[in-house]
Amino acid sequence: MIREFGEGIKSTVLGMIGGIMLFFLITNMMPYLQNDIRYQSYTEKAKIDTILPIIAELCLTHDTKTAQMECVVDFYGNHYDYVLHNESFRPASIFLEKGGICRDIAINICATLDIMNISCRYIFVEGHVFNIIDFTEFERYSYCTYDGMLNCRHN
Numbered sequence: 001m002i003r004e005f006g007e008g009i010k011s012t013v014l015g016m017i018g019g020i021m022l023f024f025l026i027t028n029m030m031p032y033l034q035n036d037i038r039y040q041s042y043t044e045k046a047k048i049d050t051i052l053p054i055i056a057e058l059c060l061t062h063d064t065k066t067a068q069m070e071c072v073v074d075f076y077g078n079h080y081d082y083v084l085h086n087e088s089f090r091p092a093s094i095f096l097e098k099g100g101i102c103r104d105i106a107i108n109i110c111a112t113l114d115i116m117n118i119s120c121r122y123i124f125v126e127g128h129v130f131n132i133i134d135f136t137e138f139e140r141y142s143y144c145t146y147d148g149m150l151n152c153r154h155n
Helices: 002-046 051-059 065-078 092-098 102-115
Strands: 119-125 128-137 140-146 150-154
Touching: 002 102, 051 065, 051 092, 051 102, 065 102, 065 128, 065 140, 065 150, 092 102, 102 119, 102 128
Parallel strands: none
Antiparallel strands: 119 128, 128 140, 140 150
16 A cells, blocks of 8 residues: 555656646747747748749759759848848848848748748747758758858758
8 A cells, every 4th residue: 555655656746747847848949939930921921022933933943952942042141231120020122122130031031942842941049040941852851051151961
């Protein structure tokens, strides 16, 4: 009977620890999940900009997905005029004219790549966002991060 009582306490304590860990995980991940949802909606809004299909069409002239992706990243990177702060998302046409912040370049890159059927997501760190781009080419999986510089890994 004492052994059963001890096992019950052990199960209760382990359950409580698991619950606390889950609570902290959810609490700490919530801002990132909310950002991801918000940025996905920005991506959809960005696709309405009439300049995105032109950039996509230009970059689709390259033969490989790697070259297409590099074309998009280079295009925005070469036209990136960083501003200290802007209140709301700037679609490509405004971004190219007035500059923007990390949020603007990340969203416009993802929106353009999405039009080209190249997968792009966001990585959020404290006060910053950048892209992760993944694709399969020549039967190998590749992913790249873009945070002012393109870094790729090929498997």
